[in-house]
Amino acid sequence: MNTIFHSSSRKNPLFVMSPLTKGYVAMSVVLFIWSGFALTVRAVGASSLSIADVMLIRFSVPLVLLTPWVLSSWHEVKSIRLPDIMFVLLGGVPFLLLAAFGASTVPAAYVGTILTGTPVFFAALLSFIFYRQRISLRKFAALILILFGIATMIGGHAQSIPNSLLYGVGLLLMASLIWAGYTLGLKSTKLSPIAIAIVLSYTSFFLTLMMVLSGIVETNIGSVSFDEALPFILVQGLGVGVVSTIAFSYAVKQLGSIRTLLLGSLSPGLTAILATLILNESLSVIMICGIVLSTIGVILSNRAK
Incomplete structure (x- = not known):
């Protein structure tokens, strides 16, 4: 009973769009939610919530809200393959733990840039390792530009780079690698977006509870x-846990994993602007240059053959 993106109604313009257009609309919604995700994980350290609290909120809200769809999706869930569930679970506890710990020591602009700018690099690397998809010289150069943009942000942080910054960046890069694996897994799985959200929220919630x-x-x-x-319930629980999970899964199905990650590269700039307005974080010229270089690298990597 997946009625979020499909309907027989002909009066609503959303439902007369092509699947490709719907994919772009879904990913546009995801971009704003991802920016909110980056801001909230960065704000955990300034609140009395622990990372475990954020994880419980993140997975319990969709667990409750998606309950009406459990029975109708049960035929998909019970026939899920082990490789599929392993890929899906990558986007739950492992990703959120690494992202939250990494975000606790770096500015929000770093969080948005690394988590949405570098997955396309890791996706290409994983595709080469597991699927033998060759990487052309032009594409490789564009991917290196992404990493150069990240290095520019780090190098411009201060005359001496604190160990806490390197530690946080390392964790975020690991989270980015996991997200790339999750995205590739979504493209290959036959599960519907609703079924993916159910499997992800239920298994991740009980795993967090056990921890x-x-x-x-x-x-x-x-x-x-x-x-x-409340902000974490709205952004992490409702936004990321329900809307983003379903919309991102749908976008990957319609647009493909690489094109979806390309659109995701627009999130760093949005996150940096919101961080300046909401968290009063400074945005230096060198950090802007790093964001721009990473974004250009993602765009070029998807244009290169």
Whole structure:
């Protein structure tokens, strides 16, 4: 019963669009949610919420909201292949843990640039390793430009680069690698966007709960006010957990993994602007240059044959 992107109605313009256009619309929504994701994971350190609290919110909200679709999607869920579920789960606990820990030591602009700018590099690398897809010299040069943009941002941070910044960037790059694997997995799986969201939220929630109960991660959920948790409920739970997961899965199905990641490269600039307006983070000229170089690298990498 996936009625979010499909309908028999002919009156709503959204439903007379081509599948390709719907994919672009879905990805446009994802861009704004991703920027909100980068800002909220960066804001965890300034709140009384722990990373475990954010993870519980992230996965519990879709778990509840998607309950009406569980029975209708059960025929897909019960027949899921092990490789599919492994790829899908990459976008849950592993990605969020690395992204949250990495974001705690770097500016929000770094989070948006690395998490949305470098996955296309790792996607090409993984495609070469697992699917033997060759990388042309022009494409390789464009991918290197992405990494050069990241290096420009880091090098321009200060005269001496703090270890905490390198640590955070390293974790974000690992998260980016995992996200690239998740994206490639979405393209190959036969699961619908709703089924993907259900599998991701349910399994990730119970995995997070096990980590909390075993003491691997700590939770402060009992001492957090609703007003403080509300932004995370809206952005992480509703936005990322439900809307973004379904919309991104749909976009990958319609546009392909590489084209989807190309559109994702527009997120860093949006994140940097929002970080300046909302979190009062400074945006130096060198950081802007790094963002621009990374974005150009992503665009060129997808134009190169």
